[in-house]
Amino acid sequence: xxxxxxxxxxxxxxxxxxxxxxxxxxxxxxxxxxxxxxxxxxxxxxxxxxxxxxxxxxxxxxxxxxxxxxxxxxxxxxxxxxxxxxxxxxxxxxxxxxxxxxxxxxxxxxxxxxxxxxxxxxxxxxxxxxxxxxxxxxxxxxxxxxxxxxxxxxxxxxxxxxxxxxxxxxxxxxxxxxxxxxxxxxxxxxxxxxxxxxxxxxxxxxxxxxxxxxxxxxxxxxxxxxxxxxx
Amino acid sequence: xxxxxxxxxxxxxxxxxxxxxxxxxxxxxxxxxxxxxxxxxxxxxxxxxxxxxxxxxxxxxxxxxxxxxxxxxxxxxxxxxxxxxxxxxxxxxxxxxxxxxxxxxxxxxxxxxxxxxxxxxxxxxxxxxxxxxxxxxxxxxxxxxxxxxxxxxxxxxxxxxxxxxxxxxxxxxxxxxxxxxxxxxxxxxxxxxxxxxxxxxxxxxxxxxxxxxxxxxxxxxxxxxxxxxxxxxxxxxxxxxxxxxxxxxxxxxxxxxxxxxxxxxxxxxxxxxxxxxxxxxxxxxxxxxxxxxxxxxxxxxxxxxxxxx
Numbered sequence: 001x002x003x004x005x006x007x008x009x010x011x012x013x014x015x016x017x018x019x020x021x022x023x024x025x026x027x028x029x030x031x032x033x034x035x036x037x038x039x040x041x042x043x044x045x046x047x048x049x050x051x052x053x054x055x056x057x058x059x060x061x062x063x064x065x066x067x068x069x070x071x072x073x074x075x076x077x078x079x080x081x082x083x084x085x086x087x088x089x090x091x092x093x094x095x096x097x098x099x100x101x102x103x104x105x106x107x108x109x110x111x112x113x114x115x116x117x118x119x120x121x122x123x124x125x126x127x128x129x130x131x132x133x134x135x136x137x138x139x140x141x142x143x144x145x146x147x148x149x150x151x152x153x154x155x156x157x158x159x160x161x162x163x164x165x166x167x168x169x170x171x172x173x174x175x176x177x178x179x180x181x182x183x184x185x186x187x188x189x190x191x192x193x194x195x196x197x198x199x200x201x202x203x204x205x206x207x208x209x210x211x212x213x214x215x216x217x218x219x220x221x222x223x224x225x226x227x228x229x230x231x
Numbered sequence: 232x233x234x235x236x237x238x239x240x241x242x243x244x245x246x247x248x249x250x251x252x253x254x255x256x257x258x259x260x261x262x263x264x265x266x267x268x269x270x271x272x273x274x275x276x277x278x279x280x281x282x283x284x285x286x287x288x289x290x291x292x293x294x295x296x297x298x299x300x301x302x303x304x305x306x307x308x309x310x311x312x313x314x315x316x317x318x319x320x321x322x323x324x325x326x327x328x329x330x331x332x333x334x335x336x337x338x339x340x341x342x343x344x345x346x347x348x349x350x351x352x353x354x355x356x357x358x359x360x361x362x363x364x365x366x367x368x369x370x371x372x373x374x375x376x377x378x379x380x381x382x383x384x385x386x387x388x389x390x391x392x393x394x395x396x397x398x399x400x401x402x403x404x405x406x407x408x409x410x411x412x413x414x415x416x417x418x419x420x421x422x423x424x425x426x427x428x429x430x431x432x433x434x435x436x437x438x439x440x441x442x443x444x445x446x447x448x449x450x451x452x453x454x455x456x457x458x459x460x461x462x463x464x465x466x467x468x469x470x471x472x473x474x475x476x477x478x479x480x481x482x483x484x485x486x487x488x489x490x491x492x493x494x495x496x497x498x499x500x501x502x503x504x505x506x507x508x509x510x511x512x513x514x515x516x517x518x519x520x521x522x523x524x525x526x527x528x529x530x531x532x533x534x535x536x537x538x539x540x
Contacts, residue, residue: 049438079440089435093248106441108234150439
């Protein structure tokens with residue numbers, strides 16, 4: 001589903017964010033990207049979304065080399081990838097339903113399809129009774145649920161999550177992770193960058209650890225830290 | 232169709248939600264285009280009045296008597312016929328001695344008239360030109376004719392009027408152009424401000440897969456509507472002001488303040504088109520750089536640089 005080969009990203013000023021990363025992520029996998037701040041987790045997510053261009057290497061998403069994608073085709077790539085961010089990135093002047101519907105509006109879906117599909121996904125994330133609220137009227141956990149609903153409403157094959165629980169308390173984080181787990185069970189590939197030890201340890205999914213931009217560990221059913229690192 | 236209606240709806244929602252900025256943009260266009268349209272109206276008034284002042288006799292050629300030595304008996308008729316063939320000449324009238332005396336009777340008081348011998352009043356040719364700027368050509372040719380005693384033209388006055396009209400025309404058009412350009416810049420800045428205030432929103436739209444076209448269209452519609460509304464206000468206000476001026480100026484005999492409705496229809500429509508186009512151009516300019524920045528960074532270094540670091 002996602003393949004990275006010798007991918008590197010160097011920012012202006014010669015800061016190496018990602019160095020020679022090669023990864024294969026299969027369809028339906030749930031992959032945690034872990035590592036300290038500045039290790040390159042978020043940059044990797046940004047490269048997958050083509051928010052950044054690679055300095056070297058190739059990234060294939062669903063069999064397509066996205067590093068050679070012309071700028072005008074980038075929106076098409078993003079429509080096939082759902083994205084959840086730490087700061088939710090909701091449109092502040094749209095209601096919950098409008099935020100979720102926006103993804104489908106972009107795709108040009110007819111209104112007869114948008115209404116039921118939005119209702120369905122809001123039911124899934126437990127916000128069916130808050131469709132007319134604005135983001136500022138919701139708690140952090142609720143905003144993140146809206147963000148997940150928006151990312152999942154068009155049933156994308158891939159969902160990228162960049163620290164989705166970073167701004168949430170532990171109890172709310174558990175709810176969000178349950179939701180992501182549920183989405184993953186529908187066959188959606190999930191790549192999630194996180195700092196949250198408890199979540200990674202509890203989920204027991206594939207863990208890719210980054211340090212200074214390089215992959216230092218890739219375990220199929222891992223924990224946040226290797227056993228040798230646990231004091 | 233669904234997408235089009237969504238984008239139009241979005242534009243109207245944006246207009247409603249950004250009422251203050253939108254009002255600012257409309258007022259900016261209104262003020263600029265009011266001045267520009269006002270300058271055109273003044274320009275047209277000057278033109279209309281100049282044309283009115285320029286109508287009538289431009290040159291008078293006083294003729295020698297046909298009885299004078301060297302002048303033939305049909306010299307006046309021959310010159311008159313020739314004059315009518317000159318392309319600069321619009322019309323010409325021949326005044327014989329009797330006409331000249333009748334004119335003198337109308338102009339002069341009887342005590343002075345009684346002192347005048349009608350036979351000394353010369354016959355003359357009264358000439359109206361197509362283009363008064365060419366009066367010197369006609370004057371030169373008339374002076375060269377052996378039949379002509381003296382040529383009198385409105386030369387200085389014609390030149391002064393023409394140059395005044397030219398200056399005012401250029402000034403009016405220049406002012407209209409500068410203010411029209413100002414309107415485009417103002418709209419571009421206002422739209423840019425509106426987009427800057429919503430830059431996070433636009434960035435989010437791009438992240439969820441909205442194309443540049445999808446993001447642009449509501450802004451384009453918004454800019455166009457702002458330009459159109461500002462222009463419509465400008466046209467209405469200048470038209471109303473001009474009507475009031477025409478009513479108030481009716482008492483002034485020397486200056487005509489009334490302009491034809493066709494002038495307002497023609498220029499009104501052009502200003503509406505210009506307002507809409509200015510809004511559209513302003514939106515395009517305002518959005519272009521912003522969307523380019525939001526499109527994501529290009530690769531800045533290659534493999535070689537990577538190896539170096």
